Amino acid sequence: MPSLMEIYQMLPKTNCKKCGKATCMAFAVDLLARKINIDECTPLKEEKYRTAYEKLKEMITPVGALTETGFLVHEDKCIGCGNCVVACPVNVVADPEGTASGRAPSNDKVIIVIKDGIVRPVNIQECRRFGPNKTLCYACIDTCPTKAIEFV
Amino acid sequence: MGFGQFLTEPEFKFIIVTHRDIFQNISQEISRFGNEYAERSSVITLDKDDMKKMGLKAGDTVVAKNTSARVVLKVESSVYEKPHPGIAFMINGPWANALVPADTGGTGVPRFKKIEVTLSRSKTEKVTPLNDLI
Amino acid sequence: MYKGPFVCTGCALLCDDIAAEIQDNRIIRVDTACRKGVSRIKGCSSPMSCMVNGKAVDIDTAIKEAAMILKSSKHPLIFGHGNCTLETQKKTIELARKIYAHIDDTSSFCQGPLIEAILNEKLPTCTLEEVRHKADVVIFWGADPSNSHPRHLSMYSYFPRGKERQRGWEEDRTAITIDIRKSDTAALCGDKFYEIPINGDSEFINALFSALSNKVPKTSFNMDPKKILELANILKKSDFGVIFAGLGMVYSLDSLEPLLRLINKLNETSKFYLIPMVGQYNMRGFDHTLFKETGYINRVYFGREKIEHGPQHSIIELINNNVVDAALIIGSDPLASLPGEIAKKLANVPLITIDPCNNLTSQRSKVTISSALSGVECAGTAIRMDGVEVTLKQIIETDRFSDEQIIKQIMGKI
Ligand code: SF4
Numbered sequence: 001m002p003s004l005m006e007i008y009q010m011l012p013k014t015n016c017k018k019c020g021k022a023t024c025m026a027f028a029v030d031l032l033a034r035k036i037n038i039d040e041c042t043p044l045k046e047e048k049y050r051t052a053y054e055k056l057k058e059m060i061t062p063v064g065a066l067t068e069t070g071f072l073v074h075e076d077k078c079i080g081c082g083n084c085v086v087a088c089p090v091n092v093v094a095d096p097e098g099t100a101s102g103r104a105p106s107n108d109k110v111i112i113v114i115k116d117g118i119v120r121p122v123n124i125q126e127c128r129r130f131g132p133n134k135t136l137c138y139a140c141i142d143t144c145p146t147k148a149i150e151f152v
Numbered sequence: 153m154g155f156g157q158f159l160t161e162p163e164f165k166f167i168i169v170t171h172r173d174i175f176q177n178i179s180q181e182i183s184r185f186g187n188e189y190a191e192r193s194s195v196i197t198l199d200k201d202d203m204k205k206m207g208l209k210a211g212d213t214v215v216a217k218n219t220s221a222r223v224v225l226k227v228e229s230s231v232y233e234k235p236h237p238g239i240a241f242m243i244n245g246p247w248a249n250a251l252v253p254a255d256t257g258g259t260g261v262p263r264f265k266k267i268e269v270t271l272s273r274s275k276t277e278k279v280t281p282l283n284d285l286i
Numbered sequence: 287m288y289k290g291p292f293v294c295t296g297c298a299l300l301c302d303d304i305a306a307e308i309q310d311n312r313i314i315r316v317d318t319a320c321r322k323g324v325s326r327i328k329g330c331s332s333p334m335s336c337m338v339n340g341k342a343v344d345i346d347t348a349i350k351e352a353a354m355i356l357k358s359s360k361h362p363l364i365f366g367h368g369n370c371t372l373e374t375q376k377k378t379i380e381l382a383r384k385i386y387a388h389i390d391d392t393s394s395f396c397q398g399p400l401i402e403a404i405l406n407e408k409l410p411t412c413t414l415e416e417v418r419h420k421a422d423v424v425i426f427w428g429a430d431p432s433n434s435h436p437r438h439l440s441m442y443s444y445f446p447r448g449k450e451r452q453r454g455w456e457e458d459r460t461a462i463t464i465d466i467r468k469s470d471t472a473a474l475c476g477d478k479f480y481e482i483p484i485n486g487d488s489e490f491i492n493a494l495f496s497a498l499s500n501k502v503p504k505t506s507f508n509m510d511p512k513k514i515l516e517l518a519n520i521l522k523k524s525d526f527g528v529i530f531a532g533l534g535m536v537y538s539l540d541s542l543e544p545l546l547r548l549i550n551k552l553n554e555t556s557k558f559y560l561i562p563m564v565g566q567y568n569m570r571g572f573d574h575t576l577f578k579e580t581g582y583i584n585r586v587y588f589g590r591e592k593i594e595h596g597p598q599h600s601i602i603e604l605i606n607n608n609v610v611d612a613a614l615i616i617g618s619d620p621l622a623s624l625p626g627e628i629a630k631k632l633a634n635v636p637l638i639t640i641d642p643c644n645n646l647t648s649q650r651s652k653v654t655i656s657s658a659l660s661g662v663e664c665a666g667t668a669i670r671m672d673g674v675e676v677t678l679k680q681i682i683e684t685d686r687f688s689d690e691q692i693i694k695q696i697m698g699k700i
Pocket residue numbers: 294295296297298299300301318319320321322323324435436437438
C-alpha cells in the first residue's frame with residue numbers, strides 16, 4: 001500500500017488549487033482515501049508529469065481493495081463467525097438494522113461481509129484506518145477468535 | 153537395529169480432556185472419511201514440559217492405553233499459556249471416544265471429557281486408522 | 287440466481303438469514319453463514335446411496351428390507367433424530383410405538399438433564415432474541431461457541447446492538463467464560479475468564495454462592511477470592527443475565543442441584559436465565575416432541591403393556607446390556623460419537639441408517655437409505671437451542687425422499 005508521502009512526492013507540489021484542494025498534500029490525503037480521482041489534478045496530465053501520473057494510476061487502483069488499507073484476511077484461519085462484521089463501527093453506522101443487529105447485511109454500504117464462510121472487504125476504503133481522520137481501530141482484530149485479521 | 157527397541161517405553165499417567173474444534177467440524181461436514189478429519193481427530197496435545205519429560209517432539213506418535221482401548225495418536229505441543237501437566241487435550245471424535253470407558257455406573261452417561269489413560273512413546277507405530285477403531 | 291433468506295442447519299443456532307447463489311440446481315455460493323454452515327449447506331463429498339448388505343439397490347428394496355428387519359426384531363432401537371425435522375421426529379416416535387421399540391437420542395448423553403429441567407420449569411430460560419436485545423451479562427460455562435456455534439456471539443450473545451443494548455459490547459455487555467482451559471471464546475472474554483480444574487464446577491458454584499451471600503469464597507484450587515467476589519458483584523448488578531451451559535458443565539455436575547441453587551440465588555437480586563448449548567440442529571426438537579407425547583425427553587421404551595423410562599433404556603445401557611437386536615439410526619452417527627466399546631457392540635447389531643451422507647454408522651449398516659438433506663433439499667420445522675420453533679426452507683430440488691417420507695413408507699410395510 002502506498003504511503004501518503006510516496007503519493008505526495010509524485011504530485012506537482014505547486015499548491016495550484018486547480019483540484020479544489022488547498023494544498024497538494026490535502027489532495028494526496030484524499031487520493032489515498034479514494035475520495036478524489038487522480039484526474040482532478042489537471043496539471044498531472046502535462047507531459048512532464050506523465051511518468052508520475054502513470055505510476056499514481058497504478059498505485060491508486062480501485063481493485064485489490066484488500067491491500068489499500070492493508071486489510072488482510074488469513075483465509076485458513078477465518079471461520080466466518082461474523083464477529084468482526086457485527087463489531088465494525090463503520091458497519092454499525094452503515095447498517096443498524098442488519099449487521100449491527102447481528103444479522104445479514106441489509107444494504108451495500110457495509111465494508112466487510114461474510115461470503116462463502118470467509119470475511120471479505122467490500123467498501124474497505126471507508127475503514128476507519130483510512131482517510132484523513134484515520135484512527136487506529138481494532139474492532140475487527142480484537143473480536144476475532146482465531147486471529148485471522150491483520151493490517152499490513 | 154538399536155538396543156532401545158527391546159526396552160519397553162515408560163508409561164505416564166494422563167487425563168485426556170476433549171473439546172470441539174471448528175475446523176475438524178468443517179472437515180466432518182465434508183466427509184467423515186477425509187484425511188483432514190482423521191488428522192485433526194487423532195492429535196493429542198500435551199504440555200511442553202510433559203513432552204520434554206517423555207522425550208517427545210511435535211509430530212511423534214504415542215500409544216494411549218487404558219482398559220477400553222489402545223490407540224496410536226500424533227503428538228502436538230500445547231499453545232495454552234498456562235502449563236497443564238498431566239492433562240492432555242483431544243478434539244472429540246472416534247479416536248478419543250475409543251478410549252472412553254463403556255461403564256457408566258448405570259447412569260447412561262459416559263465420561264467423555266475426562267478420560268484416564270497411560271501414554272508411552274512409540275517409535276515405529278503409525279496413527280491408528282479410522283477403520284481399526286470400530 | 288441469488289436467493290434467500292434460508293435457514294442453516296449446521297448447528298442448533300439455526301441462523302435464518304442465509305443467502306445462496308444457485309446455478310443449475312447447485313448451490314455455488316453461501317453468504318452470511320459461518321464456514322461450518324457453508325459446508326453443511328453445500329453438502330458433503332460422500333453422499334450415501336441405498337444399499338442392502340453392501341450391494342446397491344433401489345430405494346424400494348432398501349425400504350422393504352428395513353421394514354423386514356424391524357418387523358422381525360424383538361427389541362429394536364430407534365436412535366438419532368438430532369439432524370431431523372420435527373415432522374420426521376413425530377413419525378419416528380409413531381414408528382417406535384408401533385413396533386414396541388426403544389427410542390433415544392444424543393441428549394441421553396449430553397444436554398438432556400438441562401432440557402428436562404427447562405421443560406419441567408425448574409430452570410428459567412429465555413429466547414436468543416431477548417439475549418440480543420436485553421442481556422448485559424452472558425456467561426459461557428463449559429462452552430466454547432467460537433468452535434461449536436460460530437455465530438453465537440455475533441448474532442445474539444455479545445456483539446450485536448440490541449434494543450436495550452445500543453452501545454455495543456464494549457460498554458453494554460460483559461461476557462464471561464468459566465472453563466477448564468482458555469478456549470477461543472475465553473480469549474475473547476479477556477480478564478473475565480475463570481479457569482477451574484476438571485470437575486471443579488460444583489465447587490466453583492459453591493464459592494460463587496458464598497460470594498453472592500457476602501461471604502469469603504474459598505476453593506481447594508485457590509482461586510483468588512477477590513476475583514470471585516468481583517464476579518459475584520457483576521452478576522448481582524446485572525439487569526438481564528444468561529448462562530449458556532455447555533457440555534463441560536453438564537458432564538462435570540453429578541446432579542443439577544448446585545446449578546439450580548445458584549440460579550435461584552442469582553434471581554434474588556437480578557434476572558438470570560439459562561440456555562443449553564445444544565449441538566445438533568434439532569436435538570432439542572426431539573426432546574420436546576417426545577416430552578409432549580410421553581412426559582419424557584429421551585430413554586423411552588414403548589413396551590407392549592406400558593411405556594417405560596430410565597437410564598436402563600438409554601442407548602448406552604441398552605447396548606452395554608445386549609438388549610437391542612436391531613437398530614434404526616436416523617440423522618446421527620453414533621458409531622462416531624459413542625464410546626469405542628459401545629460403538630463396536632452396536633456395529634454387530636443389524637443396523638439401518640437413514641442419512642444424506644455416508645458416515646461411520648452407514649458404513650457398518652446392513653441397510654442404508656439415502657435421504658434429502660433437511661433445510662437444503664427439503665423443508666420442515668425445527669426447534670432452536672432456546673426452544674423457539676424455526677421453519678426450514680428448501681433451497682434446491684432433489685429426487686431423494688425426505689426422512690419423513692422414508693419412515694412413512696417403512697411404517698406402511700410393517
Ligand atoms: S452458527 Fe450454526 S446455524 Fe449459524 S451459520 Fe454457523 S453452523 Fe449455521
